[in-house]
Amino acid sequence: MDVGVGLPSTIPDATGSQVVEWARRADELGFSTLGVLDRLVYGNYDPLVALAAAAAVTKRIKLATTILIAPYRADVAVLAKQVASIDKLSGGRLVLGMSAGGREDDFEATGTEFGRRGRALDAMVERMRAIWAGEHDGLDRPIGPTPQSGPRLAFGGHSKYAVRRAGRWGWGWVASGSSPAGLDRLLEFARETWAEQGVTTEPRKLAIHYYALGDDAEAHAGRFLQDYYSYLGPQFAGKIAGGALKTEAEVAGTIERYAAAGCDELILIPCNPDPEQVDLLAKVRGAA
Template identity: 50%
Template sequence: MDVGIGLPSTIPGIRGRLVLDWARAAEEAGFSTLGTLDRIVYGNLEPISTLAAAAAVTGRIGLTTAIMIGPYRGNGALLAKQLATVDRLSEGRLTVGIAVGSRPDDFEATASPYERRGKVFDAQLAEMRAVWAGESRGYAGAIGPAPMRPGGPPLLIGGGSPAAFRRMTEYGAGWILGAGGPDAFTAAAAKARGAWGEAGREGEPRLVAIGYVSLGDEAEQHARSYLGDYYSFAGAYVDRVVGSALITQQAVADTVAGFTAAGCDELILFPANPDLQQIELIAAAAGLS
């Protein structure tokens, strides 16, 4: 199983230079990808722009939106162009984790119809596919740049609804778990594999998960401060998120082993502490060094 690491770009007040330093250090430490999270009404850095910056200072490590919300980002043509641009800048290192979203305030802030987000998302995915296939859109022809791979960067569809798995089989290269441990992954991954086979897709879907980690001094305090703020909208659920944070090296090692045994292809560990020393600590705990 590949092990990636999230950029600290969702932590409010983060210095831009630190994000770039983090990207370089993560690549040197041997992580498989750099992940970003997505919100509008919060003090995070925008994920597509952040990955473009990370692409400029790295040369090998993957870049993954884990997970980007599609429906409040407007039409699929513009989104396809933005993502294809990052794909080009990174020379084909982009993977797009994308989902329908569930926070009404983000939709309100962008004047996007929350109740119609599923239909909007379906239309976006169809338009992105058409753009990346090179369909003509006017006098100059197709919307460029052409992505590095035929069909565009691989899409990992998030969500646990029947509609999410239908979108995965129609448009995706795989599925991504937004929250939960190995047990939750096992149950949902079975549904993803089942839907993939029933749709007649060849091979297996790529299956990815994310987790939250904080190691070293004051590990629990950092996890509680960041995750408690980030998930404060979720009410009582926030305690479950904070409680699931990996705050010891053994917890990281056990979680990596659990996801590996469950057939996960990649686990992306998001930091609750932006200190650069976290990269070395997480890499060691995950067995990368």
């Protein structure tokens, strides 16, 4: 199983220099992927902008939205161009993970329809794929640039619709908000769904899990995750914060359990923006 790491671009007090240095270290230390989360109505960096910054200081690591909430981005042509630009600038390293999203305020802020977000996502994927293939619907020329790798698509979510998207279009499926035991059950459901579709090659199976290491791990995990998930209420947000990995033993054991559950790649999302967290995680990964 590959092990990736998230950028700290979702943490509100992360500085630009921390995000860039984090990307550089993750690339040098052999992590498989840099992942980013997405929210609009929050104090985070835009995920595509963050990955563009990371592309400039990295050479080999995959750059992945895990995930991008595409349907609140109403202009599909602009999004297709942004995605293709990052993919080409990075030498084909982009993985575009998308989902329908679940926070109504993100859609309210952009004037897009929350209730039709799943159907909107399906239509967006079809349109972006056509744009990337060079179709231009009577325009003088195609919307460029031509992406270098496609790009590779992944889809997040646990509903049957989300899993079917991964089976239809996906290079990968992102099982977020789970656990090693939960992933085992989700994979059984996903495989049943893909079999119904006639999928013969399973999408790559990715999972994300939060972590913080060091003496102040508990404080960082609690502060970030209880704020980020405050819309779910203090009890549920506290449960998520409590599930973050906060010791080297927890990280090593969780890596082993995700691998045993059938995960192809685990991306560990930080709660502390200090780039030293990358070095601490690399040390544990090397020993796991």
